[in-house]
Amino acid sequence: MNYIESFVDFLKENEKSDNTIGSYVRDVEQFLTFYGKDIKDVTKNDVEGFKKHLNNKEMTIKTINRKLVSMKQFLDFLNEHFKLGLTVKVKPEKQHRQDYLEEMLEKQDFEKMVEAAVRNNDIRAKAVFYTLLKTGMRVSEMLQLTTSDIEKQSITIKGKGSKYRDIFVPVSLRTVWAEYIPHRVKTSEKLFTGQRGPINRHTVHHMIKKYAEIAGVSEVRAHAHNFRHLYCKMLIENGYSIDTVADLAGHSDINTTRIYTRKTRSELVAAVNDL
Structure with missing residues (x-):
C-alpha cells in the first residue's frame, strides 16, 4: 500500500x-x-x-x-x-513568543519605491503607493475609490466583513492625486484605471513587486498589506493612542492594533548595538 x-x-x-x-x-x-x-x-x-x-x-x-x-x-x-489505530501524538516544540514585527516595510523602503516609480515616469504607481500609505486602506478598499472622491476630506468605503467605515484623507495625498489626474486613463469612473478599465489586485501586486525590485527592497517586504502596517506604525510613533489608530485603521479588535507598539527586528538589533 x-x-x-x-x-x-x-x-x-x-x-x-x-x-x-x-x-x-x-x-x-x-x-x-x-x-x-x-x-x-x-x-x-x-x-x-x-x-x-x-x-x-x-x-x-x-x-x-x-x-x-x-x-x-x-x-x-x-x-x-x-484504521491503523496509531496512538502516538505529535506535539509541536514549545517556543517563547516574541512579539516583534518581522519583515516590515520601512519608511526608507517606501521612499525608494516612490523614487523608482518617479524615475520611470509612473505617476499612477506613485499615487497608488501614497494612497496605501497615507490612508492605511486595504487594496480592496482602495480600488473602490472614484474620481468624485479626490476632493473629499473623508470617504466612506466598504471594508472587511462588508462593514462600512470612513477613510480620512490628508491634504498631502489630495496633492498627489491632483498630480495623477492629468495622466489618468479615462476608461472608468474609478480613480485607478488602465487601458482596459479599472485596475485590479493583480495589477497593484505587480506594481509593488516591480518597483521593489528596481529599488532594491526585499521581496518579502513588498506586499500591499505592509503599506497598511507602516501606516499604523507611523501613527503610533507619532504619539497617537492605540484607540485612535484602531479607529483610523478600521480594526474591530484593539489587540490587532497593539502589535504596532512593538519594535521591528532591525530596531531590536539597533538597540543592542547601542549598548
Missing part, C-alpha cells in the same frame, strides 16, 4: 495548493527515511527521536514545527482512512 500516494489524493480532494502538498510530502518522506520501519509500529520515542534529529541539523523551531504538523496530518489521515 502506497500511503503517500493516497495522502496526496486526499490533500488534492481537500483543495490544498501544490506548494502545500509538496511541502507535506517532503516532510513526511523525510520522517519515513529517518524512521525506516513499518509505519504501523511508530511510537512516541520515534517521534521524539525525529525531533532530536531535526534539532541536531540546527533547524529553526518554526521549521521543525512545520514538519511536525505535516507528520500529524499524515498520521491522522492514516488513522481515519486506513
Whole structure:
C-alpha cells in the first residue's frame, strides 16, 4: 500500500495548493527515511527521536514545527482512512513568543519605491503607493475609490466583513492625486484605471513587486498589506493612542492594533548595538 500516494489524493480532494502538498510530502518522506520501519509500529520515542534529529541539523523551531504538523496530518489521515489505530501524538516544540514585527516595510523602503516609480515616469504607481500609505486602506478598499472622491476630506468605503467605515484623507495625498489626474486613463469612473478599465489586485501586486525590485527592497517586504502596517506604525510613533489608530485603521479588535507598539527586528538589533 502506497500511503503517500493516497495522502496526496486526499490533500488534492481537500483543495490544498501544490506548494502545500509538496511541502507535506517532503516532510513526511523525510520522517519515513529517518524512521525506516513499518509505519504501523511508530511510537512516541520515534517521534521524539525525529525531533532530536531535526534539532541536531540546527533547524529553526518554526521549521521543525512545520514538519511536525505535516507528520500529524499524515498520521491522522492514516488513522481515519486506513484504521491503523496509531496512538502516538505529535506535539509541536514549545517556543517563547516574541512579539516583534518581522519583515516590515520601512519608511526608507517606501521612499525608494516612490523614487523608482518617479524615475520611470509612473505617476499612477506613485499615487497608488501614497494612497496605501497615507490612508492605511486595504487594496480592496482602495480600488473602490472614484474620481468624485479626490476632493473629499473623508470617504466612506466598504471594508472587511462588508462593514462600512470612513477613510480620512490628508491634504498631502489630495496633492498627489491632483498630480495623477492629468495622466489618468479615462476608461472608468474609478480613480485607478488602465487601458482596459479599472485596475485590479493583480495589477497593484505587480506594481509593488516591480518597483521593489528596481529599488532594491526585499521581496518579502513588498506586499500591499505592509503599506497598511507602516501606516499604523507611523501613527503610533507619532504619539497617537492605540484607540485612535484602531479607529483610523478600521480594526474591530484593539489587540490587532497593539502589535504596532512593538519594535521591528532591525530596531531590536539597533538597540543592542547601542549598548
